[in-house]
């Protein structure tokens with residue numbers, strides 16, 4: 001889907017891992033774009049390639065056993081895949097920041113919260129400790145930590161899970177990145193705290209004019225935060241659409257199955273429909289459609305040929321499915 005002047009754009013990105021002496025792709029030709037002020041949710045089951053896509057953008061994959069298998073990663077037109085490592089190091093944290101599911105693993109338990117944020121700022125900006133601490137306090141206030149000035153001197157274990165995630169967000173946003181990659185940042189939190197963090201991220205995105213890539217397996221979270229959605233399966237995007245269009249007209253059978261597996265608060269239905277089968281291993285990718293083995297609509301062609309991501313109607317909605325494309329009159 002074309003986004004005008006995207007901040008971040010992936011074109012045909014491919015990432016491979018070496019397993020048992022040969023290379024296998026975990027990200028298989030992913031193209032997407034995210035504009036300023038936009039939240040793109042990347043959704044899919046465990047193993048569908050969401051995290052590897054995010055780590056590939058930051059070039060944070062292990063240097064042995066993983067490789068860039070092709071494609072480009074444009075940040076405001078600059079191809080990160082082609083940058084020397086030294087320049088890439090300054091992009092990380094400065095222009096693109098990332099937050100993860102479990103803040104405790106990223107925080108230093110022996111250092112106060114304030115000093116950790118100040119240190120993160122000093123890695124990218126030439127500021128004195130006094131100035132960096134002042135900026136750190138400002139960002140702690142921006143992420144709405146109550147009594148920020150006092151909590152500045154506390155250690156990570158003195159914070160609740162939700163407050164620790166706010167600290168991680170403060171640290172990520174301290175250098176005003178253009179892009180925030182958020183990998184399941186609310187999964188470990190209870191629903192109320194999760195909703196508060198999603199609201200905070202949305203406010204910060206607007207305030208700073210950021211682009212957010214939000215990775216989750218939870219369509220409920222997608223409904224709360226996303227402007228657009230990329231559904232991933234088997235290392236590929238299988239459906240790409242505006243969030244409203246995706247929920248109104250889910251088209252790929254995998255998206256439909258994800259929606260059926262999603263708990264709902266607006267109906268009395270209590271039974272969820274788990275998706276039978278599992279995501280294929282990267283060592284065992286089928287030649288045809290990656291979802292064919294689990295698909296209720298499967299036809300002969302689905303096992304024999306690989307479908308392309310084709311536009312439906314006005315092109316804002318795309319799907320990688322022979323059957324759905326044919327139904328809508330498109331040729332995959």
Ligand SMILES: Nc1ncnc2c1ncn2[C@@H]1O[C@H](COP(=O)(O)OP(=O)(O)OP(=O)(O)O)[C@@H](O)[C@H]1O
Nearest residue numbers: 017026044045046047048049050051052053281282
């Ligand atoms: N270091 C690695 N070496 C080999 N294979 C890997 C490695 N990291 C990830 N993979 C494989 O790449 C595929 C995609 O994994 P990825 O972590 O991106 O999925 P995901 O959709 O983010 O799932 P999760 O929500 O569990 O993180 C999986 O099949 C996984 O086993």
